[in-house]
Amino acid sequence: MAEPVTVPPPAAEPAAAFRELDAFLAHFPAELRTRTLLIPALQKAQELFGHLPPAVQRHVAAALGLTAGEVYGVATFYHYFHLQPQGRHVINVCLGTPCYVKGARGLLAALRRELGIDLGGTTPDRRFSLGCQRCVGACVLAPILIIDQKVHSYVTPKKLAAILAQYP
Amino acid sequence: MNDPARFHLLLCAGGCCLSSGMASVRTALAAALAAHGLAEQVRVTATGCMGLCAQGPLLVVNPDGVCYCRLQAADMAELVRGHLVGGQVVERLLCPDPLTGAPVRALGDLDFYRRQRKVVLRNCGVVDPASLAEYEGRGGYQALRQALGKMTPAQVVEEVSHSGLRGRGGAGFPTGLKWAAVAKEPATPKYVVGNADEGDPGAFMDRSLLEGDPYSLIEAMTICGYAVGARQGYVYVRAEYPLAIERLEAAVATALAAGRLGPDIFGSGFGFTMAVRTGAGAFVCGEETALLHSIEGRRGEPHPKPPFPTAKGLFDQPTVLNNVETFANVPYILRHGAEQYRALGTRQSPGTKIFALAGNVVNNGLVEVPMGMSLREIVFDIGGGIPGGKMFKAVQIGGAAGGCLPIEQLDTPVTYEALPKAGAMMGSGGLLVLDEDTCMVDLARYFLEFLQEESCGKCTPCRLGIKAMRDILERICGGEGEEGDIGKLELLSDYLAQSALCGLGQAAPNNLLSTLRHFRVEYEEHIRRKHCRAGVCPALAPARAAGEEAR
Numbered sequence: 001m002a003e004p005v006t007v008p009p010p011a012a013e014p015a016a017a018f019r020e021l022d023a024f025l026a027h028f029p030a031e032l033r034t035r036t037l038l039i040p041a042l043q044k045a046q047e048l049f050g051h052l053p054p055a056v057q058r059h060v061a062a063a064l065g066l067t068a069g070e071v072y073g074v075a076t077f078y079h080y081f082h083l084q085p086q087g088r089h090v091i092n093v094c095l096g097t098p099c100y101v102k103g104a105r106g107l108l109a110a111l112r113r114e115l116g117i118d119l120g121g122t123t124p125d126r127r128f129s130l131g132c133q134r135c136v137g138a139c140v141l142a143p144i145l146i147i148d149q150k151v152h153s154y155v156t157p158k159k160l161a162a163i164l165a166q167y168p
Numbered sequence: 169m170n171d172p173a174r175f176h177l178l179l180c181a182g183g184c185c186l187s188s189g190m191a192s193v194r195t196a197l198a199a200a201l202a203a204h205g206l207a208e209q210v211r212v213t214a215t216g217c218m219g220l221c222a223q224g225p226l227l228v229v230n231p232d233g234v235c236y237c238r239l240q241a242a243d244m245a246e247l248v249r250g251h252l253v254g255g256q257v258v259e260r261l262l263c264p265d266p267l268t269g270a271p272v273r274a275l276g277d278l279d280f281y282r283r284q285r286k287v288v289l290r291n292c293g294v295v296d297p298a299s300l301a302e303y304e305g306r307g308g309y310q311a312l313r314q315a316l317g318k319m320t321p322a323q324v325v326e327e328v329s330h331s332g333l334r335g336r337g338g339a340g341f342p343t344g345l346k347w348a349a350v351a352k353e354p355a356t357p358k359y360v361v362g363n364a365d366e367g368d369p370g371a372f373m374d375r376s377l378l379e380g381d382p383y384s385l386i387e388a389m390t391i392c393g394y395a396v397g398a399r400q401g402y403v404y405v406r407a408e409y410p411l412a413i414e415r416l417e418a419a420v421a422t423a424l425a426a427g428r429l430g431p432d433i434f435g436s437g438f439g440f441t442m443a444v445r446t447g448a449g450a451f452v453c454g455e456e457t458a459l460l461h462s463i464e465g466r467r468g469e470p471h472p473k474p475p476f477p478t479a480k481g482l483f484d485q486p487t488v489l490n491n492v493e494t495f496a497n498v499p500y501i502l503r504h505g506a507e508q509y510r511a512l513g514t515r516q517s518p519g520t521k522i523f524a525l526a527g528n529v530v531n532n533g534l535v536e537v538p539m540g541m542s543l544r545e546i547v548f549d550i551g552g553g554i555p556g557g558k559m560f561k562a563v564q565i566g567g568a569a570g571g572c573l574p575i576e577q578l579d580t581p582v583t584y585e586a587l588p589k590a591g592a593m594m595g596s597g598g599l600l601v602l603d604e605d606t607c608m609v610d611l612a613r614y615f616l617e618f619l620q621e622e623s624c625g626k627c628t629p630c631r632l633g634i635k636a637m638r639d640i641l642e643r644i645c646g647g648e649g650e651e652g653d654i655g656k657l658e659l660l661s662d663y664l665a666q667s668a669l670c671g672l673g674q675a676a677p678n679n680l681l682s683t684l685r686h687f688r689v690e691y692e693e694h695i696r697r698k699h700c701r702a703g704v705c706p707a708l709a710p711a712r713a714a715g716e717e718a719r
Contacts, residue, residue, distance in 0.1 A: 038465035039448055043407075077467040077624075079449030080407055096369030097564065097600055098526040100614055134451060134618065136408040137372030139526035139600075140184050140221035140533060149410060151187040 017048040018059060025063050033064055038074055042081055051082040087122045087129035089167040091115075092146040096135025099143040103156065107143055108132070110157035114164070128167070173211035175252055178228040180293060182217030182379055183372075183411050185224035189240065193225050196241035200248035210252060213302075216380015218293035220280060222532035223263055233274040236261040266530045266552035280531045283550050287512065287520045288496045289536045292380035297415050300422050303383040309428060311502035315391050316436040324395035325351050328498065331506035332518040336373075337363060337454070337491035338566065338595045339671075340517070340584035346488055349478035350396040353486035358398035360389050361482060361489040364405040364412070365459055367451040368567025369618065370598035373522040374492040376534050378405065378412035381496070382419035383428075386442060388495035390429065391502065393440040396488055401442040403492075404459050407449055417444050451568070451622035455670050456489045458624070469626045470670035491596065493522055513539030517583035521597060527564075528603035530555050537582070544578040547601055558603040562686070566595025568615055568622075569675030571682030572608060591682040593675075607704035608687040609694050613641035615679040623673065630673030633664040637680065647707035649695035654684065 024044045025033055041060050042052060049056050052075050054068075061071040075081045093099075093108045108119075115123055115130060122129040138144050141153035145163065152163055179185075179194055194214070201207050218226050223237035227247075234257055236247060243261055250258040262271035263278065275281050286292075295302040303309070315324050329344025350358055362385055366374040378385065389401045405413050420442050423429045431439040445463050452458045453468040460482045462468040481487025497519055501509045510518045517539040523546065526532050530552030537546060543563055547553070554560050562572040565582075571592030573580060580590045587594050602611070616638040625631045637660050640653050661677030668674045684691065693699045700708035 035465035036463070039462065040445070043446065043448065074465065074467055077450065077469075078447075081448060095618070097567075097598070097611075097614070097618075098370045100369075101527055101600070101602060101606055101611070133408060133449075134367070134622070135369035135371070137366065137375040137524070138184055138187060139370050139372060139524060140224075141187055142526065144187075151183075153187055 014049070020048055021045055021056075021059070022063070035064060035066060035070075038064055038066065038071065039078075042071070042075055046081060051085050053083070085122070085126070087126050089127065089148055090129045090131060092131045092133045094134075094136060094138070094142070094144045094146065095132045096139065096142075098139035099135075102142040104143045106157055107145070107155060107160075110160055114160060128164075173209055175210045175232075176230040177210060177212045178218075178230065178294070179212060179214045180216075180218045180224060180226040181214035181297075182221065182224075182293075182376060183409075184217070184221040185226060186411070188224045190225040192241040193227070193239045193244060196244035197227075197248070200244045201252075203245075204248055204253055206248065206252060213296045215294060216292045216297045217289075217376040217534050218275070219284075219289070219534045220263070220275065220278070220531065221534065222530075228275065232257075233276070235263060235273070235275045237263040280533070280535070280550050280552065283541075283545065284536050285512065285520055285538050286536050287500050288377070288384075288493055288522055289380070289534070290500070291384065292376060292534075295381065297380050297382055298418055298422070300383060300419075300426055300428070303381070307503060308383055308499070309387055311499035312387050312391050312394075312428075313434055314502055315394055316434055316438055321351060321395045321397065324391060324502070327506050328395070328501060331497075331501045331509045332516075333494065333497050333501060333509070334517065334584060335491060336493035336497075336521065336596065338368075338569065338593065340594060343490060343494055346478055346490070347392065347396055349476075350398070350486045350488045353479060355486055356397070357400060357485055358396055359482040359485055359487040360392045360396070360398045360401040361460070361463070361487055362389055362401065362403040362492055362495055363454065363456070363459060363489055364403055364409070364416075364492045365447050365454045366406060366409075366492075366596065367454040367622075368569075368596050368598050370524060370526050370564075370600045371567055371596050372524045372534065373597040375409050375412050377492055377496055377522075378409070378416050382416045383423065384496045384499055385416070385492055386419060386423050386429065388498040389442060390433065390440045391498055392488055392490070392495070394438050396486075398488070399440050401440065402445055402463055402482070403442065404445050404447060404453070404463055406447040406453075408447075413444060413446055420444060450624070451618075452624045452670070452672050455672055457670070459489070460487065467624070469624045470672075472669060493597070514581070514583050516585050521582060521594070523582075523597045523599040525551050525599050525601070527600040528554055528558065528606075529601035539583050540581045542579050542581050543573065546582070546599065547578070551601065554601065554603050556603075558605065560601070561604050561606055562602045562608065564600040564602060564611070564679070565598070566593040566678070567598045568618055569593065569671065569678050570595040570598070571678050572602070572611065572686065573682070574686040577686070591685050593678070605702050605704070607645075607700050607702040608683040608690050609641065609700070610645055610702075610704045612680040612683045613638065613645050616641060616676070619672065619676045623676075627667075627669035627673060629664050629667040630669065630676065633660055633668070634673070634676050636660055637664075637677070641680075644691065644694050645700075645705040645707070647694075647698050647705075649691075649698075651695065653695060654688070654691055658684065 057071045061068045145152045227236045333343040334340040450468045458468040458470045477487045513519045522536045564572045577590045620634045
C-alpha cells in the first residue's frame with residue numbers, strides 16, 4: 001500500500017526501449033498479436049518512450065500487422081496518447097464537475113499564468129506539461145491536481161507555488 | 169476464532185484516504201505497535217473505501233467498533249498508547265457529528281451510515297481487497313458454487329430476471345432480459361464484458377467497488393458466463409483508475425491460481441477466464457458499442473444499433489455487457505434469492521443504488537441506499553446538508569447525460585421512473601450538490617464544453633450541434649445573450665436528441681434542458697439584465713469577478 005509515486009523517466013536509450021517493447025509483445029501468443037493488442041502496445045510504448053513519435057507508431061504497426069495509418073488513427077483518438085514529447089512532470093487539472101464547481105477554472109487560469117503555457121503545452125525548459133483530466137473519481141478532495149500520478153487535494157491558487165516546488 | 173489478536177484494526181486504503189496520507193499513517197501505526205510490543209496482538213487490515221471519504225484517513229478499532237478520522241502520522245503513538253494499551257477511547261480523534269459537533273464513537277452511530285443499506289458495498293471497507301480467504305469468509309463464492317452445483321444456466325437467468333435487477337450504468341435496462349438474449353444465441357464463442365469505464369464526471373462507485381471488493385465482480389462475471397454460455401470475460405477499466413486496475417489484476421491472478429477462474433471451476437467442468445483491459449482516456453468509450461470497439465483495438469466510435477451487442481458484440485459475437493455495479497448485485501441475488509432482493513427498493517426499481525455524493529454537501533463520500541429513498545433524505549439526512557450556512561440550490565444527478573433538480577423536486581424518489589419525470593435521470597450514480605454560489609447557466613455551458621471535447625465526431629448532429637449550442641451559451645455567459653437565444657437552444661436540443669447516433673449525443677442536451685426548465689429565470693437575467701446572480705460569469709458580475717478567481 002504505497003502512496004502514488006512519480007513515474008520513472010522514459011528510457012534514454014531508444015534501442016533498449018524498442019527491445020523492451022518487443023519483449024512485451026512477445027509475451028502474447030502469435031495469434032493474439034493483432035489489432036486487439038494495439039491499445040496495450042501503445043500504452044506500453046508511451047511508458048517506454050514518453051510519447052509516440054512516428055518511428056514508434058510504425059514499429060507497433062509492423063509488429064501487429066497494421067498500417068501506420070490505422071495506428072495513427074487510434075493514437076490520435078484517445079486523450080492518453082501524446083504524439084509530442086512531454087515535460088519531466090505532467091500536471092493534469094481535473095475538470096470534472098465537482099472540481100469545476102469548487103474552483104478548477106480559477107486553478108487552471110492560475111496555472112496558465114504561472115507556467116506561461118496553455119492546455120496541451122510544455123514549458124520551454126521541459127519541466128512541466130499542462131493537461132486536463134475529466135474526473136479521476138477523487139471528487140471528495142476537489143479541486144484536485146494530478147501531477148505525474150500523485151493526487152493533490154483541496155488545491156487553491158495560493159497553494160500552487162509550494163506544490164510546484166516539489167517537482168524540480 | 170483461533171485468532172490470537174486482541175484487536176483488529178481496519179485501515180481505509182481507498183483512493184481518497186490514500187491521497188489524504190494513509191500510507192504514512194500506516195507506517196507510523198506499525199512503529200507505534202512495535203514500540204509497545206503489540207505487533208502479535210493486533211491484526212491490521214487495509215480495506216477498501218469505508219464511505220465517509222471527506223473524513224479520511226479513517227481507522228476502525230475492532231472489536232470495540234470505534235472509528236477514528238482525519239488521522240495523521242503524529243496521532244498514531246497517542247492512539248496506540250491511549251486506546252490499545254490504556255483501554256481509553258481517544259476522544260480527540262473521533263468523528264464529529266456534523267449536526268452537533270459532538271464526537272461519535274462508531275461509524276454506525278452517524279446518520280450518514282444509519283440510513284444506508286449496504287448490499288453491493290457489503291464487503292467494501294470491511295475486507296482486505298487482496299484476500300480471497302476474507303472474501304470467502306463473508307460468503308463469497310457461495311453464489312457461484314450454488315449456481316454450478318444446483319442450478320441450470322436457465323435457472324440462473326430466470327433468478328436474475330425475477331429479481332428485477334436493472335442496469336446500474338444509467339439506462340436501467342433489465343439485466344435478466346439481456347442475459348436471456350445472449351443465452352439463446354446459437355453463435356459461439358460468447359463474451360461477458362464488465363464496463364468499468366466510469367466516465368461520468370463526479371462518479372466513483374465503480375472505482376470504489378474495484379478497489380474495495382474486486383472478487384465480487386469476478387464471481388458475478390463467472391456466474392454470468394455460466395448462465396449465458398460464455399467462457400471468456402473482459403473488464404474494461406478506465407486508465408484514470410490505476411489503483412483499481414492494480415487491485416483487479418491482482419485479484420484475477422489470485423482467483424486463477426486458486427481455481428476460481430480457469431478450465432474447471434469447483435470441479436464442475438465449467439471453465440471461465442478473464443482479462444483486464446485499460447482504457448486510454450475517452451468518455452465515449454462508456455457507450456457500449458464504443459467500448460467494444462476499444463477492446464478490439466479500434467477508435468472508440470459507436471455504431472448504430474441494431475445489431476445490439478447481445479447479438480453482435482465483441483468480435484461480432486454475442487456479448488453480455490453490464491456495468492460493474494450491476495454485476496456486483498448478482499452474488500447477493502443468488503445467495504439470498506430474488507424474493508428477498510425484491511424486498512429492497514421499489515416494485516419497478518428493486519434493490520439499492522450506490523451514489524457518489526460530492527459538491528457543496530457536508531458528508532462527501534460513497535453511499536448506498538434502497539431505491540425509492542428521496543433526494544432530500546440523501547442530501548440532508550445522509551449528506552448532512554449544505555456547509556457554511558449557504559442555501560441549497562440544486563442537485564445534479566446522472567452526470568453529463570443527467571439533469572439538475574431544484575428544491576421543489578427534492579422529494580423525488582430515486583427510481584428509474586420518477587427521476588426522468590422530474591427532468592433528470594438515474595445515471596450511473598454521480599450526485600452533485602450545488603449551493604447558491606453556482607450559476608446554472610454556466611453549469612449548462614460547462615456540460616456542453618465537456619461533451620464537445622468528448623464527442624467522437626463520427627456523427628454530424630453531435631459534432632456540430634453541441635458546438636452550436638455551446639457557442640450560444642458562451643455568448644450568454646459573456647454578456648452578449650440576445651432575445652430568441654433560449655428558443656434556439658431548445659430547437660437545437662430537439663434536433664440533437666432525435667438525430668445523434670449514440671446515447672452520448674442524444675442525451676447531451678439533458679442538463680441544459682433541465683436548467684431551462686427549473687432555472688429559466690437565471691437565463692432571462694443573463695440575457696436581459698446582463699446579471700449573474702451567483703457572480704460566476706465574469707463579464708456579468710464585474711464587482712465580484714476580481715476577487716472570485718478561485719471559483
